[in-house]
Amino acid sequence: MILFKTPLVLCMLALILALHFLSVFMRGLMSKACAYVNIALHILLILPLLRYEFSIEEATLVYMISLFFYTLFAYVASKLEKNGKLSARDGDIKKLGESEDAV
């Protein structure tokens, strides 16, 4: 695989993955900025892929790795969000119970 012999592509991929992480787990403007830079990086990545003559299959694999990690982070975020909402709801129910006891 050419991927492991081309440090430039590996570095770009690492940067993409880091930006995926930040765009998923950060909030507000920072998250948006990371996401838009990342989209630009995805397009820019074509240049080294062409320069180092990646086959179409291997180029697709590079993007698949990126997509896999984005989905993984989104999956983890959805689980955290779900647990957070559940525990918040449990907290509300508990508070409601306590206030009813006080009455």
Next chain:
Amino acid sequence: MTFNSFEFLVFYPIVAALYFLLPKKMKWPMLLIASYYFYIFYQAELIFLILGTTLISWIASNVIERTESKALRKTCLALTLIVCLGVLFFYKYFNFLSGSIASLLGMDSPVILNLVLPVGISFYTFQTLSYVIDVYRGDIKTEKNFFFYALFVSFFPQLVAGPIERPGNLIVQLKEANRWDKDNAIKGAKHMIVGFFKKICVADMLSIYVNQIYNNVAEATAIGVIIATVMFSVQIYCDFSGYTDIAIGCARIMGIRLMKNFDHPYLSTTIKEFWSRWHISLSSWFKDYLYIPLGGNRCGKARACFNVFIVFLVSGLWHGAAWTFVLWGALHGVYQIVGTLTVKHRNAALGKIGLTENSTAVVLVRRTFVFALVCFSWLFFRANSISDAFTLIKTLFVTGWDVGLSETLNIMKLDTVGVLMSILSVITLIMIDNILVYEDSRDGSELLVKNGSFIYYVWMIIFAWAVLLSQDITSTFIYFQF
């Protein structure tokens, strides 16, 4: 026109835009014209079949509702069943039956007609039949406007491969003039993107390796059969549920909610559960219009088993006019009957070792076992002929174990890139399915499209498409042939 064609990418945005721009009265006529255009674009020469089926079922249902005579009502229902099923039988099963009879009688040249299978015939026939039967039973009122009824039968997102909608769900929604809604648009677009991802990035990519084994059975090895069959189980799920996701997404953008057709089928712990999660619209159709009228489980155990077997046999035939599909259906019938008959003994055995059917280990083992059974049945479904299926089974259990993994991967043309691509795409798919279920269940959570991240999926789809084009692989949906 198929969903994964360039024409559809032009067609759909125009239809959706017109739907929101046109005044209330013009919305459904536009959808009807668009639906017929969608069908004509694919198969213009057989448009008279869907028109004829629609007209006959509409006239029959109106007569059934208006007349007091029981005999006339029965005659109308019988006539509709005979005509609709007759057309289906002629186009789909005539050559199969003729060939089978000829080979049974040892004839050299069976009568084979040059017939083209009408796209989606099994789906729209079942949809019209459910309508007429519901009217006959008095469950629904007939639709007085023929053209509106024609839209119910031909609504383009679900016309050629389902979900097989019930009149009670779809007709009411088609009558509503929905306005643009951002939430519907986001949820619909998300379903469409996920559908395209499943179809192009997973199903079509895996088909490259599956075909190496199933189209060259003489070269197959035991490990190859196992890998290819497991891959096919993922391929067919992504192919069909991908189509359904695109259909659901198309309709959702316009504010119309189609029924769910898949619900994590490979997590089932019994075959019965598998069929309540796989192709839900067809399973429930067979339950309501075949299994229960046959007597269901009301006439004793033996009769219930017989009914189950008949339903699965018909389900197999519905999928295709070939003995491989009949065997596939029969196998599922046997699975379900054995499962039902042994459930008490299995639970008693678990109790003896201190486990219940809900214990984690038991659930895990049962899921694996059910997945293995389903995979084995897919072998018949995918095989090009009965003899191919038995050659593959012989390879799997007897002759194919003398070839190692690396040689098998060579035969399948599975290199490191292919292996990594397959593994990553399947894991990604599992996570996407989970996120989609979570996001559909609550408002405001849009991780799959957050900050324009849908672009990553679109980007991936374009590259996968390029791979398929570079290998000259024409991609059609498997369920189109049914």
